[in-house]
Amino acid sequence: MTEDFLKIQNVSKFYAGVQALDNVSMTIGPGEIHCLVGENGSGKSTLIKIIAGVVAPNGGEIIIQGKSYKNLRPIDSINEGIQVIYQDLSLFPNLSVAENISLNQLIEEKKKIINWKEVKDIASSVLLTIKKELDLKEKVENISIANKQLVAICRALLRNAKLIIMDEPTTAITKKEIDKLLSVILDLKESGISTLFVSHKLSEVLQIAEKVTVLRDGKKVGDYNAGELDYDNLSFYMSGKKIDRSVFDYHEGADQKTLLEVKDLSKKGQFKDISFKLRPGEIIGMIGSLGSGRTEVALSLFGLNKPDSGTIYMNEEPVKINSPRKAISLGLCYLPEDRLNQGLFLRQSIQNNVVVTNLRKILTKSKLLNYSKKHEYAKMWIDELNINVPSLEVAVQALSGGNQQRVVIAKWLATDPKVFILDSPTVGIDVNSKSNIHNLIRQLARKGIGVIMISDEVPEIVRNCNRILVMADGRIVQEVNTIDITEDKLFDLVSSNSKNSEG
Amino acid sequence: EADDTDFEIVMVVKLEGVAWFDNMRLGVEEFAEETGVNAYQIGAATADPASQIALIEDLIAKKVDAIIVVPNDPVALEPVFKKANDAGILTFTHEASNQKQVTFDIEAFDNDAYGRHMMDVMAEDLNLEGEYACFVGHLTSTTHNEWVDAEIAQQQEKYPNMKLVTDRIEEQENQQIAYEKTLELLRTYPNLKGVMGSAMSTVPGAALAIEEKGLIGKVGAYGTCLPSVAYDYLKNGAAKSIHFWIPADAGYVSCKVAWEVLKGNEIKEGMDLGKPGYESITIQNNQHGFPVIYGQAWHDVTAENVDDYDL
Amino acid sequence: MTGTISKSQIQKVFNQNEAYLSLIIVAYSILVTSLNPSFLSFENLLDLGKSSASMGIMAIGVFVVLLSGGIDMSFTAIAISGQYIAANVLIASGVDNIFFAFLISCLVGLSLGAVNGLIISYFKIPTFIATLGTLNVFHGILLTVVGTKAVNSAQLPDCFKKFGATNVFTVVKPEGGSYGLSIFTVIFIAVALLTWFILTYTQLGRGIYAIGGDMEAAKRSGMNVFNIQFFIYCYVGILAGIAGVLHVSLIRYSNPTYLVGSELSVIAPVVLGGTRITGGSGTVIGTILGVAMITLLNNSLILIGLSSFWQEFFTGVIVAISVSLSSYQIRKSMMI
Amino acid sequence: MFDQYLKHSRTTILFVMMFGAFIVMSIFLPGKFLTLSNFQSIASQIPEFGLLAIAIMLAMLTGGIDLSIISTANLAGVGAALILTKYALPQLGAYEESYLIFLAIVSAIGISLLCGLANGLLIAYIKVPAILATLGTMSIFSGIAIVITKGYGIQGFPEKFLFIGSGTIFAIPMPMIIFIVCILLMSLILNRTSFGFNLYMLGSNPVASRFSGINNRGILVRTYILSGLCSGLASIIMISRVNSIRPGYGSAYLLQAILVCVLGGVDPSGGYGNISGLVMGIIVLQILQSGFNILSFSPFFKNVVWGLMLILVMILNFYSSRYSQKIRKRMKVD
Numbered sequence A: 001m002t003e004d005f006l007k008i009q010n011v012s013k014f015y016a017g018v019q020a021l022d023n024v025s026m027t028i029g030p031g032e033i034h035c036l037v038g039e040n041g042s043g044k045s046t047l048i049k050i051i052a053g054v055v056a057p058n059g060g061e062i063i064i065q066g067k068s069y070k071n072l073r074p075i076d077s078i079n080e081g082i083q084v085i086y087q088d089l090s091l092f093p094n095l096s097v098a099e100n101i102s103l104n105q106l107i108e109e110k111k112k113i114i115n116w117k118e119v120k121d122i123a124s125s126v127l128l129t130i131k132k133e134l135d136l137k138e139k140v141e142n143i144s145i146a147n148k149q150l151v152a153i154c155r156a157l158l159r160n161a162k163l164i165i166m167d168e169p170t171t172a173i174t175k176k177e178i179d180k181l182l183s184v185i186l187d188l189k190e191s192g193i194s195t196l197f198v199s200h201k202l203s204e205v206l207q208i209a210e211k212v213t214v215l216r217d218g219k220k221v222g223d224y225n226a227g228e229l230d231y232d233n234l235s236f237y238m239s240g241k242k243i244d245r246s247v248f249d250y251h252e253g254a255d256q257k258t259l260l261e262v263k264d265l266s267k268k269g270q271f272k273d274i275s276f277k278l279r280p281g282e283i284i285g286m287i288g289s290l291g292s293g294r295t296e297v298a299l300s301l302f303g304l305n306k307p308d309s310g311t312i313y314m315n316e317e318p319v320k321i322n323s324p325r326k327a328i329s330l331g332l333c334y335l336p337e338d339r340l341n342q343g344l345f346l347r348q349s350i351q352n353n354v355v356v357t358n359l360r361k362i363l364t365k366s367k368l369l370n371y372s373k374k375h376e377y378a379k380m381w382i383d384e385l386n387i388n389v390p391s392l393e394v395a396v397q398a399l400s401g402g403n404q405q406r407v408v409i410a411k412w413l414a415t416d417p418k419v420f421i422l423d424s425p426t427v428g429i430d431v432n433s434k435s436n437i438h439n440l441i442r443q444l445a446r447k448g449i450g451v452i453m454i455s456d457e458v459p460e461i462v463r464n465c466n467r468i469l470v471m472a473d474g475r476i477v478q479e480v481n482t483i484d485i486t487e488d489k490l491f492d493l494v495s496s497n498s499k500n501s502e503g
Numbered sequence B: 001e002a003d004d005t006d007f008e009i010v011m012v013v014k015l016e017g018v019a020w021f022d023n024m025r026l027g028v029e030e031f032a033e034e035t036g037v038n039a040y041q042i043g044a045a046t047a048d049p050a051s052q053i054a055l056i057e058d059l060i061a062k063k064v065d066a067i068i069v070v071p072n073d074p075v076a077l078e079p080v081f082k083k084a085n086d087a088g089i090l091t092f093t094h095e096a097s098n099q100k101q102v103t104f105d106i107e108a109f110d111n112d113a114y115g116r117h118m119m120d121v122m123a124e125d126l127n128l129e130g131e132y133a134c135f136v137g138h139l140t141s142t143t144h145n146e147w148v149d150a151e152i153a154q155q156q157e158k159y160p161n162m163k164l165v166t167d168r169i170e171e172q173e174n175q176q177i178a179y180e181k182t183l184e185l186l187r188t189y190p191n192l193k194g195v196m197g198s199a200m201s202t203v204p205g206a207a208l209a210i211e212e213k214g215l216i217g218k219v220g221a222y223g224t225c226l227p228s229v230a231y232d233y234l235k236n237g238a239a240k241s242i243h244f245w246i247p248a249d250a251g252y253v254s255c256k257v258a259w260e261v262l263k264g265n266e267i268k269e270g271m272d273l274g275k276p277g278y279e280s281i282t283i284q285n286n287q288h289g290f291p292v293i294y295g296q297a298w299h300d301v302t303a304e305n306v307d308d309y310d311l
Numbered sequence C: 001m002t003g004t005i006s007k008s009q010i011q012k013v014f015n016q017n018e019a020y021l022s023l024i025i026v027a028y029s030i031l032v033t034s035l036n037p038s039f040l041s042f043e044n045l046l047d048l049g050k051s052s053a054s055m056g057i058m059a060i061g062v063f064v065v066l067l068s069g070g071i072d073m074s075f076t077a078i079a080i081s082g083q084y085i086a087a088n089v090l091i092a093s094g095v096d097n098i099f100f101a102f103l104i105s106c107l108v109g110l111s112l113g114a115v116n117g118l119i120i121s122y123f124k125i126p127t128f129i130a131t132l133g134t135l136n137v138f139h140g141i142l143l144t145v146v147g148t149k150a151v152n153s154a155q156l157p158d159c160f161k162k163f164g165a166t167n168v169f170t171v172v173k174p175e176g177g178s179y180g181l182s183i184f185t186v187i188f189i190a191v192a193l194l195t196w197f198i199l200t201y202t203q204l205g206r207g208i209y210a211i212g213g214d215m216e217a218a219k220r221s222g223m224n225v226f227n228i229q230f231f232i233y234c235y236v237g238i239l240a241g242i243a244g245v246l247h248v249s250l251i252r253y254s255n256p257t258y259l260v261g262s263e264l265s266v267i268a269p270v271v272l273g274g275t276r277i278t279g280g281s282g283t284v285i286g287t288i289l290g291v292a293m294i295t296l297l298n299n300s301l302i303l304i305g306l307s308s309f310w311q312e313f314f315t316g317v318i319v320a321i322s323v324s325l326s327s328y329q330i331r332k333s334m335m336i
Numbered sequence D: 001m002f003d004q005y006l007k008h009s010r011t012t013i014l015f016v017m018m019f020g021a022f023i024v025m026s027i028f029l030p031g032k033f034l035t036l037s038n039f040q041s042i043a044s045q046i047p048e049f050g051l052l053a054i055a056i057m058l059a060m061l062t063g064g065i066d067l068s069i070i071s072t073a074n075l076a077g078v079g080a081a082l083i084l085t086k087y088a089l090p091q092l093g094a095y096e097e098s099y100l101i102f103l104a105i106v107s108a109i110g111i112s113l114l115c116g117l118a119n120g121l122l123i124a125y126i127k128v129p130a131i132l133a134t135l136g137t138m139s140i141f142s143g144i145a146i147v148i149t150k151g152y153g154i155q156g157f158p159e160k161f162l163f164i165g166s167g168t169i170f171a172i173p174m175p176m177i178i179f180i181v182c183i184l185l186m187s188l189i190l191n192r193t194s195f196g197f198n199l200y201m202l203g204s205n206p207v208a209s210r211f212s213g214i215n216n217r218g219i220l221v222r223t224y225i226l227s228g229l230c231s232g233l234a235s236i237i238m239i240s241r242v243n244s245i246r247p248g249y250g251s252a253y254l255l256q257a258i259l260v261c262v263l264g265g266v267d268p269s270g271g272y273g274n275i276s277g278l279v280m281g282i283i284v285l286q287i288l289q290s291g292f293n294i295l296s297f298s299p300f301f302k303n304v305v306w307g308l309m310l311i312l313v314m315i316l317n318f319y320s321s322r323y324s325q326k327i328r329k330r331m332k333v334d
């Protein structure tokens, strides 16, 4: 075999109080599709940032194309042909789609003067390779998360790239786009470009990987050839545990009152005639293509997106929900799809993040905050949800994705909800945590909470819901009982409807 | 017997770093040198009563013997003066004829008389007719308001053919604003003949506008200003006549008054305080019963005599 | 597509800020003109262009900093330092040349700007804090070390006065007197154009937008954030230096205590012009409109015959109304 | 525990500074700095300025700023002064006089609350950026004050009223007592009430706070009202201390108040900062200021020192966070 493109030797990295990487070594050959897997917080992103020169390691060596770098800077890495799709995308929200896509190329070419036609051309030609259309002039802050992710992917597909690193590029996009991306990766391989691919969706990993490196707690568990791996042993390598892959079995309870009913809810340009019922203990899945309006409906239920017409009933009483406060007081809560911006106060402590929705419970009689109560209360929920935290005082941004998400769930459970709307609850969360979260959700349902789960992942929906609403173009196109459908059928249903919407 | 020179006399001015008070400092320093008394001048970086009070508070803590203040806001000083007096410190003011809680207020002249005098000069120059406008530094500046009040009163009493075009205009002691406001005045009132300034910055700002609009000879700037600041404009005719009193002299005289009182001497009507315009002072009690020393120390400056001044 | 409707709405609204501001300016101008027709004279507009040039140039500088996600509080101290040092050096050296004055003022601006740039990019101090610090330091040093004595028009070298009176073209009025397009306005326009060019057509300019959008992302994409920030503060410094010379040439007087303290009244028109205070978004046109609005307001109150006692109140009301109108349009798009 | 200590490194730096300033001044000004009268002087200067700084801090905690504090104080002062002088007839009995003073205080507070409300509504409901909204209201409030007074000061208040600004209780100046009460109350509000908690959360991420069901608008409005209240209290102390009111009084405090907030560790982008830091910042500033005044330093030199101090705190902060990372690493290795 030819010389390795990238060689990492004994790299370590400490963060405040955390050893993110511990003596990790890895190689990537030219044209190799290499996957990096591990639980949340196992150090994948850190390793990637080190390769990109964004984070300086505390020890170890990075050798790119035979050249050893002591002080790797982002620009060196880029010049060596390494392009990264960061987990947080690292796009420029205030710049247009076209510019975001072509910026790297322009920097790479050391252009001093911008030719806007060239910017557009680069962008549209890259978009062509993934067969996607986007409004090139739109600012990135105004497009959906899914489209942002596509922009980030496009940006990395540079002409001179030799290694493209993708840190969870598929969290927000649907099956169809994912398939396109995977085929692009195979194309890249043909032209000798290597890929380092990180994903928590093990099916994708198993689908394209040639080699897989598994990290656990900052240490390397091992390198494996794709052939040796299947879902079970891969998830076992990652977590050291066997993953529970059970299915939600819904028992119609005796209490068949409707908890939440939505009737003919419409909002111009977003959704139309949305009607459904939710009973206690149910988990309803909402699935659909991008922009099908699920988030908008959820926001309307949570008082953040005033609908034009339609009625919402809670416990068979019509209610008007005009603010999240009102929603919460009615027993509704919403886990937002954008965890980092909408769900968390990143720089605030974990306990503040947990108690924020429910201060009443930690006030003294004279309506003052009781610090020890606050601590206890937060601790209770952290323990209840098995969240792994160094201390309650630590800023929540120091937590791994899965733990962060569970903090958000904790904050909502603390309000004692009747209806819990979860918008993409397991995006970017590792298999083990994911199954923990799924279990958590099922437990909630068993306790009589009605759950609405929005997700792009067919298996997640099929395994965890008893009923599924398929949405397209702002409408519910089909409502099915989970027992009546298989994963494959649901795939077809979703993609056939999304085809309609594109046509 | 205590040493006659063993005193600490502090002059607290409105604002540090402006020509006016730089000049005043010269007088204070002259006094200190001449007499051997520890006299010096301080001021705040911004012309705000609050900062001035802070300075005085600290002087009280420092236990000086006499504090002379050129107040940004005379009434604001009363309580802190009371505190100073209670601590055995003598307080004086300059440019604050209505001050309470002072041993003496020292005035270069009577503000009312000065305002009327400035109006007389302008009226004469305009042949007793025409439109004019008055500026103040800040709408809240007492002295400026007193002058303008007197100017307007004098015009209404004596010069019926003259006309004030608009309420007093504020230029925030800023030459650019004086310039812009004058441009606007000239545009709004095409028959405007005179601009009367109170702050140091009005005359040059207004004169510049007059000059730029080619109105020299048709419109003139008048009012309080320093010769050096208005020099060019007096020479080219955009500014017609300016008035001022010499701050160094006022500084000197104020220190002198403080010193005499500290020594236990009496200040009497007709006394000579050793500077031109203060050769024969008059003393009157103000409405609150505190004594005010008046000189007759204003100077009228025109293109003819501006070269006589180096200030 | 369902999404496109809300999308284009949002975009329209963002561009609308400038439209709204223009509308307010036009409406206000109509009001003033109806009260006093002499407002809308060519002469008056040219005069306003001249008076607003130095503030406008500083505003452009502030705009660039705001765009990059920072803020500069020290530019007034830089402008006055440049101006005052230039005036004094010219007097001391006897060189009577406006280009020399610009050179000195810009050099002073550049070095003070560089100090800002270094402190900010090396120590990673929040820009607001750093420049609030240097505002005090620069001005304090100027006044304690260089001096506090103002330079009067009689002492001021002739080149400033000549420069201040230079018109690109002059119109002689039939009734005597003349007016014209001041070189100040031309410089202001040139600075605006240059800035627009840098921001739109150079990698550096896009870098400024980029770090305003997401600093970390800019680092990751291999931009030299240190250099970009350094450039920005140097650029503001130079613009402040230019503005300083214009200011002294306009009023023929250099007082080292002037300008400082007016930071917020320069930042305000920039924000009014639609520049996002958190960075990343804004346009040169918007900034110019903001400056125009404030200049208009400050130079029309006598014209409409408003008593001075009411002027401050009136100014406040107009500012409040215009910011409310434009904010009200944008607010719907905000999730907070 | 170590973490906790490091989190407060900024406070520690400030504390050391405060102590340092104190020691330096005591050594360099023997017999002048360490005197009762100097402490009284410092103590009577801090409160009105401190209250204004708290007003700014509150706005800063939400990620905004309140430029209208001085004009609010002026307007409130004018309101109170009008009542105090209009009805302050010499034959007034003690009871009426107390009633009058009470009325004046209530109206000053009422006006300042209204001013704060106006700011709050503009910022929370119309979503005007705070800097613009308060810049506008700054002109409006002081404009009203000027229209009312025509620029002339209002002076001469009842003797009893002056006690608020100049009186002492057990040698402690009255303003200081008011200030201390306010500090305590304000810490209580910020640290112990749900309003305070929500205020910090809103400041650190307004979107997330909206999504968490926090009433952002309500919090913002209340914050600016509270900020107005602090200005109102400052104005009562102010007018009583100087026995008069004139629009524009205290304008030099604005930038200084911002400076002291930042020095005291308040993050201008919101969410972080506490009263204790602010108070230390104020004390450092006041000690230096008084010391320099006693030393008769040029006021401009003071500016240099303040500016340097601000930058120095941040630079020390920069190194201390670097250093602490190293320490952590070593602890990890051990």
Ligand SMILES: Nc1ncnc2c1ncn2[C@@H]1O[C@H](COP(=O)(O)OP(=O)(O)OP(=O)(O)O)[C@@H](O)[C@H]1O
Pocket (backbone or CB within 6 Å): A015, A016, A018, A019, A020, A038, A039, A040, A041, A042, A043, A044, A045, A046, A047, A087, A397, A398, A399, A400, A401, A402, A428, A430
């Ligand atoms: N900037 C930082 N400061 C402190 N700790 C950090 C920082 N970035 C990461 N960490 C910590 O380092 C560890 C590894 O984080 P990393 O982001 O590399 O995990 P990951 O494998 O990418 O997880 P995920 O699957 O959730 O993306 C985690 O414990 C994380 O909390």
Ligand SMILES: Nc1ncnc2c1ncn2[C@@H]1O[C@H](COP(=O)(O)OP(=O)(O)OP(=O)(O)O)[C@@H](O)[C@H]1O
Pocket (backbone or CB within 6 Å): A142, A143, A144, A145, A146, A147, A288, A289, A290, A291, A292, A293, A294, A295, A296, C003, C004, C006, C007
């Ligand atoms: N074109 C758009 N312009 C602005 N915001 C958009 C646009 N499309 C979607 N959004 C917002 O982005 C977020 C997520 O968008 P997403 O693509 O997930 O669409 P969606 O309507 O929520 O559909 P779904 O969740 O079913 O994919 C939502 O808050 C939505 O309001």
Ligand SMILES: [Mg+2]
Pocket (backbone or CB within 6 Å): A044, A045, A046, A087, A167
């Ligand atoms: Mg990661």
Ligand SMILES: [Mg+2]
Pocket (backbone or CB within 6 Å): A294, A295, A337
């Ligand atoms: Mg969605």
